[in-house]
Amino acid sequence: MTKTVEQRERVVVRFAGDSGDGMQLTGDRFTSATAVLGNDLATLPDFPAEIRAPAGTMHGVSAFQIQFASTDITTPGDHADVLVAMNPAALRADLDKVTSGGTLIVNEDAFTQRNLEKVGYSGDPTTDGSLDGFQVYRVPMTSLTLRALEELGVGKKEADRAKNMFALGLLSWMYGRPQETTIDWLERKFTTQTLIYDANVAAFKAGYNFGETTELFATSFRVDAAPAAPGTYRNIAGSTAMAWGLIAASQRSSLPMFYASYPITPASELLHELSRHKNFGVITIQAEDEIAAANIALGAAFAGHLGVTGTSGPGMDLKAETLGLAVIMELPLVIVDVQRAGPSTGMPTKTEQADLLLAMFGRHGESPMPILAPCSPADCFHIAFEATRIAVRYRTPVIVLSDTFLSNSSEPWLVPDASALPAIDPAFATANGNGFEPYARDDRLARPWAVPGTPGLVHRIGGLEREDVTGDISYEAENHERMTHIRRDKVAGIAADIPELEVDDPDGDGELLVLGWGSSLGTIRAAVGRVRGTGRKVASAHLRYLNPFPHNTEEVLRRYPKVLIPEMNLGQLAMLVRSRFLVDARSFPKVQGLPIFTEELERAIGEVLDG
C-alpha cells in the first residue's frame, strides 16, 4: 500500500512502561536520532524513586517525554501527541498527559486480564470504547519481537527484554528518524556481546519494518531540521554539562579538580560522570557522609585544588556549617545543589526550586555566598565554569542551584570551542620577603590563596573570627563588624563583574515583566511567546545570578508596571525581589514536583494582564 508522509512542525512523544522496560534508554536513543536529524528538542525523563517497583503497578511506571520541532522550542511539551504504553499501568498513569485526540500506541500483549485488573481496569480500555477520543493502535510488541528473534537462539527472557527496541523502531519509522544512529550505538555498546547486539538490532528493525509494511499505520510524519547557527552540535543532559563545565574550568585554571560527594538522588549523576574522567586528573571521593564531602573538598581547596562538592537538598542541610566555615576561611569552593522536591526526603526523583532561600540564608550568622543557577541543560556547562571563575577570583564558596529537571533533561548544544574558553588565574600567593598577611585584600576584596607547601607563607586559618589583615583570632567588637561588612561587600561587589540582566521585550513597551530563574526559562519563553501571539505586550528576563543580582536588576524591574515571578516553590525569588527592591512582584508558584507547564503560565500571565 502507498503510505503518505505528512509534515509536522512539532511533536511530543512520550514512552511509558514498567521501570524494567527500558523506557529511559528508549527515550535516550530516540533523542539521539532526533538530535542527529537537526530538530530542536527538549526532553523530560519522569521516573519513580523505586528502582524496580512491582511489575505492572502504577507506581512502577517510568516515562520519557521528548518534544522535537523544526522551529525553536524550549520545553518538553505540556502534553504528548503520542503515548507509547508498554502495559496497562503505563496507560493508566499517563493518559492524562496525552493531548485530547492524541495517539496511543499500546503493547497489546501486555493488556491481559491480570495486568488490567492490577491497575483497576474492569475492562480493556483499548477495546471497550472508553478511549474513543483517541487514536488507538494495538500492536502485539512482545510477540512480534519474540517472533523476530526466533532464529537467533536467544533465551525467551532476553528476547522479551528487546521489546523496547521494537517500540523504538516503530516510532523511528513513524517520525522518519535515521536507523543508523541507533544501530551504530548498539554496535558500540555490545561490541563483545554479538548475540545481544543481533537481538536488539533484529527487534529494532522488526519495529521499523512493522510500521512500514503493515496497513495499521497509513501515515508517517516528517519534522524538518530546525534552523540553527553553523557549527558542530551534540545533545547534552544537564548533569553531563555540569560535569564537563567543571572539568573545563579545572583545565583552564590548571587547578586539579577534587570532587567529594555522598551518593544522593539526583546529584549522584554528577559523581558518576566525573568519576569517568580521571584522565583529566579529576579526583573523585565518595565520602562517608555529606558533611565529610564538604570538608574534604574544602581541605583540598586549602591545598590548592579546585574543591567541589555536589548534593541535593538533604545534603545541603548537612553541609551548611561547613559552608559557613568556607565563608570565613575565604577559600574557593564550588557547591552544586541539584534541587529536588522537599522538605525532608520529599520526592527524591521530582524537581523543585525551593532551596533558593536556603542557599541565601541557610547558615548561622551573616554568611553571604554567591549563588548561580543554570537556565537550561546546556547552560549547566557555562554556569559550572562561571561558578569556578567567581570562586577562584573572589576566594569564596559559590553555590550552583541546578534541579532535577535540568539534571535529567537534555537539549541540542552548539559545542563550544574548548581553546576559546577564558583562562582562570588561580593567582596563588608567593612570598615577597615581607611578613605574610593572610587577610590582606586586593581591589576586589579577595584575600591571598596561600597553599601549604609554599615557603614563607605559613599561616593558620579557621572558623574563629579573624583580625582584618593579619588573620589572627580576634574577638574585638569593631573588627567583627568590619569583617562582616567586608564579607558582605566582597560578594555584593561581584555584581560589577557579571553580565547585566538581559530583557526580552521586542518593542520595549511591555505591560508586564515575567522574571524567572533556573530551569523555567524554556517554559517562560514559550508562554511569553504565546501571549505575544495574542497581541499582548509582555517582556521577560531570566536571572542566572541570584546573589548578587546583576547591577541593573532594580532598574529593569522598575521599568514595568507589573512583575510576575513563576517558580517551583512558594515564591522565594518573589520574596527576595520584594524585600530588596520594594517592587510589588507577584508570584506564580508551583510545587508539584513537575516543571511549570507552558499553558498554565500562559493562563497566569493573561490573568495578571487582565487583573
Added chain:
Amino acid sequence: MADAERGGGVGTLTKKDFTSDQEVRWCPGCGDYAILSAVQGFMPELGIEPHKTVFVSGIGCSGRFTYYMDTYGMHGIHGRAPALATGIAVANPELSVWVVTGDGDGLSIGGNHLIHALRRNVNIKILLFNNQIYGLTKGQYSPTSEEGKVTKSTPFGSVDHPFNPIALALGAEATFVARTIDNDRKHLTDVLRAAAAHEGAAFVEIYQNCNVFNDGAFDVLREKQEGVHNQIRLEDDQPVIFDNGARCVAVGENGRPVVANVEDTDPERIITFDAQGRPSLAFALAHLSRGPTEPTCIGIFRDVERPVYGQAVRDQLQRARERLGEGDMAKLLSSGDTWTVS
C-alpha cells in the same frame, strides 16, 4: 609569621621554628601544655620544614593546638578535622599532615570521620587528647567518661557506657594504633616518632589531664610512683611484663589475657606482644583494664602496612591516563553523537 625571614635549611630546624607567636591560652596546669611542648620539640627531628607541615584541628580545647604551631594550619568545625585533613593529604602527598582532636571532637560529633579516615588509611597522623570530659564547654561528660560520672549534665551520674578509643580504632581497621600519656615526654615522643614513620593513618590516644574539670583521672598511670606499678608498656616481640618485673600479662584459664604475678606464672603463659600480628591480641589487651584506674596498656598496639589512600587515588589517575590518554577537552566535547550544521 616569621617563616619568611628564616634562611636555614632542614638540618638547622629547632623547636623555635615550630612555635608560633600566638599566646598559649589553655588553663594553667593543663596537660595540653606538655603535649604542645613535646610536639614542638619533636617536629625538628622529622626534618620536614614548617611550610611543608599542616596541623588540622576541630573544636574543643585541643582545637587551639593548631594556632600554636608555626606551620600551616586549619582550625575547622566540630569533629570534621579528619575530613579536612583527608582533602589536604590526598591533594598534596608532599605534606606532613597532623590532626589534633579530643574525646568529644573525635569520638562523639566527629566519630564517623575518624573511623573512615582510619579504614581508608589516609596519610594523616591523628592525635586524640583524651581527658574524659568536655572542657571547653565547662564540664559535661564525654564519650570516654566512665559510667556513673557526675558532671554538670549528669548530676545523678552518667548512664552512658564509654568508648574504648584503642578498641574503636582497631575495629575501624586502623593500621597504626597507640596510646601514650601527656606528662611522659619520652614515651610520648617515642610514640610520635613511630606514628610519623608509619605510612598511612596513625591513631595516637594521649591520656591528658584536665586539671579543672576532671583532675586526676589518670593519676594511677600518670603519677610517677603509681605509674611504675600500673603502666603496662607494650614492646613489640617482648613478653608483657610491668611493675618493675613483678607483674605480667598472661593467658588466663579461659584464654583471655589477665594480669598476674610473674613469680606465680608459668613463663610459657606470659604473653609476648606482636604489633604486626592478628588484631585480636591488641584488641584483648585494649580491654585488659576497664579504664585508666588500674593497670593499663600503653605503647603501640598495632603497626601494619596497607596501601595508602592518597597513593591509591593517584595511581588510579595515572592508570586512567595510560588507558585513555591525557584528557583532551575538545575531544570530550565532541565525543559521542554529533552533527554539523553548515
